[in-house]
Amino acid sequence: MxxxxxxxxxxxxxxxxxxxxxxxxxxxxxxxxxxxxxxxxxxxxxxxxxxxxxxxxxxxxxxxxxxxxxxxxxxxxxxxxxxxxxxxxxxxxxxxxxxxxxxxxxxxxxxxxxxxxxxxxxxxxxxxxxxxxxxxxxxxxxxxxxxxxxxxxxxxxxxxxxxxxxxxxxxQPGPTDPDPVRHPRFPGRLLKYPPVMRGEDVRTWQAQMDKRGWTIDVDGAYGPGSREVCRDFQQEQRLGVDGVVGKITWDAAWEAPIG
Incomplete structure (x- = not known):
């Protein structure tokens, strides 16, 4: 229901x-x-x-x-x-x-x-x-x-x-698992610029966006280029366009259909 x-x-x-x-x-x-x-x-x-x-x-x-x-x-x-x-x-x-x-x-x-x-x-x-x-x-x-x-x-x-x-x-079973292990879990921090944010979570998200066909440097540094890819992706998926990788944008990188 x-x-x-x-x-x-x-x-x-x-x-x-x-x-x-x-x-x-x-x-x-x-x-x-x-x-x-x-x-x-x-x-x-x-x-x-x-x-x-x-x-x-x-x-x-x-x-x-x-x-x-x-x-x-x-x-x-x-x-x-x-x-x-x-x-x-x-x-x-x-x-x-x-x-x-x-x-x-x-x-x-x-x-x-x-x-x-x-x-x-x-x-x-x-x-x-x-x-x-x-x-x-x-x-x-x-x-x-x-x-x-x-x-x-x-x-x-x-x-x-x-x-x-x-x-x-x-x-009947209780609430469904909110984050089944289908892909890397949201790291718990917002990825945004400025300033440049660095880390393996940034690299993981960049690598997934690269797999989806976006032109992005997979260097573990979330700067202006990553922000622009994020904004374009959010607009494509009809998400809130702010250039910030929160949980919804993170999950969409793996779960949203391509093209």
Whole structure:
């Protein structure tokens, strides 16, 4: 089943107050719950899910003073996944100094009322994890908010599920491997110019671009020539054109079809 996304326009999100801080990759995902009471009636009324996500955004913006809702995505009992800040953007919900390490995915359960996530919500959280891996460079880690931050979040029931590896309901496998070993793994640093960056990771990427037919010096030095090849390749593949080899551009060098 493809992910059932609820776009920001569809749930009536307010516009953010400013520009997001961008992310090219993270260690993985941190799972959250609301921390308050969730009306069990949301299980039978999706409109209540929409209203809850809107109220969370208002609290984060008007109460916390954040530029937007703090979560990357949110999953409801109906296996629908709300786009919060979305992939490629720094969340705000993980805690000071912890947001760049993981995206934040909310399950619409609380500490009273609806406290046990229904199967549709668990599937939705897994759908969100796989989406953030595919679109946002999220790594393998699946953690609870409490891992590294003093909080009860994401609650006992959801945290036990997280500790089991976030399996899908009914014994189905959990999230797919975000980075199966099909090619050299992204080195973890952005390759960019200026200044000239040197290393075996640069040489590896240059050698692959040379194999793809680009005219490039395979010398392990990422300078203006490499940047121009990167820009042309990004434009060809309809990626963000910035001349920087991040995880998406790195993976595309091996995975994108040639010609």
């Amino acid at each position: 493809a992910i059932d996304l609820v776009s920001r326009a569809d749930w009536g999100a307010r516009a953010p107050r400013g520009s997001y801080t961008n992310l090219t990759s993270t260690k993985g995902i941190k799972v959250h719950y609301t921390g308050g009471r969730v009306d069990p009636a949301i299980v039978n009324d999706h409109a209540k899910c929409v209203a809850m996500v809107k109220s969370i955004q208002s609290f984060h913006m008007d109460g916390n003073g954040w530029l937007d809702i703090g979560y990357s995505m949110a999953a409801c009992p109906h296996r629908k996944v709300f786009v919060g800040r979305g992939p490629g953007h720094l969340p705000a919900a993980n805690g000071p100094g912890l947001n760049s390490g993981h995206y934040a995915v909310l399950g619409l359960v609380g500490n009273s009322g609806l406290v046990k996530p229904p199967d549709g919500m668990l599937d939705g959280i897994v759908d969100a994890i796989e989406y953030l891996r595919d679109k946002g460079g999220a790594g393998k880690e699946i953690k609870g908010h409490r891992d590294g931050y003093s909080t009860d979040c994401p609650g006992a029931a959801l945290y036990e599920w997280v500790k089991k590896g976030a399996p899908r309901p009914g014994g």
